[in-house]
Amino acid sequence: MSTKIPGEKSKAMLQRGIPLFRNGLRYSEECQKAARRGYRGNSQIIVDRAKGDFIWDLDGNRYIDFQNGWATNPVGNAHPEVISAVHEAHKRYGFHYDHPLRYELAEKLVEIMPGKALPRFSYEVSGTEAAESAIHLALCYTKRRYIITFSSAYHGEGLSTKLVSGYDGDKNRYLEAWTGGVIHAPYPYSDNIPAGMSEEQYVEYCLWYLDNHIPNSMVPRDNIAAILIEPGLAEGGNWIPSDSFLKGIRALCDKNDWLMIADEVLTGLGRTGKMWAVEHYDVVPDILVVGKNLSGGIEPCAGIAARDEILGDNPLSSSGSTFAGTPAGCAAGLKTLELYERYDLVENAARLGNIAAEIMQGWKQYDVVRQVRTNGLLMGVSFQSPVEDQKDWYFARAIRSRMLENGVWAISDQEVNIRMYPALNMDESALRDGLAKMEEAISFVDCHGQAVGDSPDWPTGT
């Protein structure tokens, strides 16, 4: 690494955000000092250029990219073939709503849906809009009013997706009056398990809550439209649900005539080493939400797939804003799926995931590591303080800061976790190198504590 992180050029750029961006005012000098061991998830680095497995910041530092454009670059940064497909689409079509590429991509997508059981597709611009469209579709199709969702879930930044995301007191403040149709249920990830309960017992409790507590004490069974679930808590920390939980959800939906909506915006399209995360559980949802990976990290494209009777003729539900299914987005999607096929990228993700899992298992030896989890290339580590008077997330911050100094970029957005999303075609040596550098950071902080480093909090455009 050529400079301290952030280097002078990056710092100067970050300074420009203080009077400019949302929350710029929160980043006063005092705030920077107070956060000297921290960083804000995607700050400290301003990307100067990106290629394949790497990004470079404004000061010329190179990083192995586990951040992956917030898990949107399955074929690595700035893949030239995706870029040129997008460029051709721009030249040929400009922007129009109806064009052949939207038919071609939808045909390809329904072919790869789990069990080929979701033959209809509807385009959206972002994962947020796609999740909202799935919710609205479920309400309109079932003619019911409630959606069950989960604590720690993340479905986006729209108004309704904020409401169905896991309740975080501050984030959803002033939205209290809007939550009418949303029921939040516990998601059985290991950090949530009450003392004295095994994971299986807690899964049973969570399923009992869905099938008994909600219908008996909150909302009539026949007024619940759907359960909206991530088959892997993505933004919530890359937690991986048990087989019995996902299968249990499917069984409850069948029994109660509720729809199962799988939000695979982050877990889908090979991230977990299968095309869809639900395939690990042998479960087929009624509606599947897709985004991120779909367009190879180059141009927005998202959507939902659903069963014929749900999406085939439902005049009440409407969706698809102006830029849903742009020629460029569809061209990116088509080229990305072609690359998946050509290079067997889902298989490759499973292979790389196994390598990573084996390496990361060894990290349990460090006191600061609470849990290591992987499902293919959906990879997360949660950290804990080995001493009483320091918060767990300080350690995640310190380790992530040290990782930057070592030349590895991963996500830890004010949380106890560090999350990694390598590209599905990452070079094996880059993956190994990135993990080795991450282990050095863990071992360093494990040995020296979290009060090291000097990595202030800076605003960015987020």
Ligand SMILES: Cc1ncc(COP(=O)(O)O)c(C=O)c1O
């Ligand atoms: C599971 C899930 N759903 C929806 C979204 C929202 O997608 P977008 O940011 O493209 O709107 C995300 C984004 O991280 C996600 O992880």
